[in-house]
Amino acid sequence: MRLNIKVSATDGQARRGQVTTARGSFQTPVFMPVATRGAIRGLSTHELASLSAKGGTRAEILLANTYHLMLRPTADVVEQLGGLHDFTGWGDRHMLTDSGGFQVFSLQPKTDDEGATFRSTYDGAKVKLTPELAVRIQERLGADIQMVLDVCAGLPASTTVLREALERTVDWAARAKAAHRRIEDQSLFGIVQGGDNLELRRESAQRTVEIDFDGYAVGGLSVGETREQMMESLEAAIEHLPSDQPRYLMGVGDPLSIIEAVARGVDMFDCVLPTRLARHGTLLTSEGRLNIKRAEYARVTDPVDPDCNCATCVNYPRGLLRHLTTQGELTAQILCTIHNLTWILSFVEDIRSAIESGTLETLRAATVQTWQQMSPERKGEGFPQ
Ligand SMILES: [Zn+2]
Known part of the structure; x- marks a missing residue:
């Protein structure tokens, strides 16, 4: 069709x-x-x-x-x-x-x-x-x-x-x-x-x-x-x-x-990208990439991204995600995947609103500011070894 x-x-x-x-x-x-x-x-x-x-x-x-x-x-x-x-x-x-x-x-x-x-x-x-x-x-x-x-x-x-x-x-x-x-x-x-x-x-x-x-x-x-x-x-x-x-x-x-x-x-x-990063404990946030495995998050009560309304950010502190991720718990991968996919949905939602209000250039400039250090990721995940 x-x-x-x-x-x-x-x-x-x-x-x-x-x-x-x-x-x-x-x-x-x-x-x-x-x-x-x-x-x-x-x-x-x-x-x-x-x-x-x-x-x-x-x-x-x-x-x-x-x-x-x-x-x-x-x-x-x-x-x-x-x-x-x-x-x-x-x-x-x-x-x-x-x-x-x-x-x-x-x-x-x-x-x-x-x-x-x-x-x-x-x-x-x-x-x-x-x-x-x-x-x-x-x-x-x-x-x-x-x-x-x-x-x-x-x-x-x-x-x-x-x-x-x-x-x-x-x-x-x-x-x-x-x-x-x-x-x-x-x-x-x-x-x-x-x-x-x-x-x-x-x-x-x-x-x-x-x-x-x-x-x-x-x-x-x-x-x-x-x-x-x-x-x-x-x-x-x-x-x-x-x-x-x-x-x-x-x-x-x-x-x-x-x-x-x-x-x-x-x-x-x-x-x-969002799901693969999540499984490795790398989270997409309004301030850029966040590696949840870092020791500095061990005692942090804040959510991954205070601007995010996903179930992970609403319910769990960074300290828990850091603990589960460093221990290789399956639940950590699930919670991080929920966050990264919700974050991408929100990002796309912001892009749609920006186009509607004629403010895409502003969002683009802010996105460059936050993400310019992140290179395009290569594809090709999924091959069983
Ligand atoms: Zn979230």
Whole structure:
């Protein structure tokens, strides 16, 4: 289904909107938490659904990884159990699946025109993923939005490598579009590649738009480049994307990159960052990163972030979180995950309000002040060792 975005307010290039799908609608800009194997680590989907920012913003769309689900428990099992919405308990809320491309290309697969052959990280079995198969698998997983199989080159990369990735991505995108048949209730997004080469980014965007997708993602970023290079590449791509369809920056989720990308017209984000940091005791706060393991918090009665209304901040002192985290208690990971996801929801809520009131520049300047020390995080979590 062709998605449209109804923009209710703009501030510069930033837009506040609502995306309508076959299932319903979700508000943008939006952050999608990552349920790698069908669950957020340490948090059930019903708990995730209950998280709420001060102004009532909740998680409306969840991302699951095709790579993991196709291998375990397999798309067949997920389909038999009613598709991802029923299988994960996420119910009637929105869900997006990636194509598996990012994980597969992290494994340095054998790639030819037909597809990518790799060894499963679960049992070493040889698996071949083609653009058609990626569509078919995601059809059975049943998310509302599926992504085309793309070729993602790590950075830095030569122009030859980036050109080859672009050509193959465009070719595979056209094949994915031709294979996409569940069009009444599933949307298919194209992915712009091109690395940090601005000419290639423009060309990739133009050629992907020519194929005509329901929405557009910018991929192959946060793979080793600086934030400045990331933003230049993003601008080059966005210039050529249609304004009436959603734009999604894949795998980017640190606060500064989010607000910088929103300021350039991005609507959707996903990243493992908030949940991964939480599991290591690193908390996102209005004053920046906080490492809860530090000895100085042992006797502190204050919450993690006095401005946060999550269950962790309302109920527990820093001293308890520090104790549980340093002792490796599972509950520490759960409490930190609740906080970090609620914090990101609140941050996105603040961005939406700022766009509506025309004050995004003020929030952007404050965000730069707080977060400029934090570099963009690399993606690729989730490989079992
Ligand atoms: Zn909190």
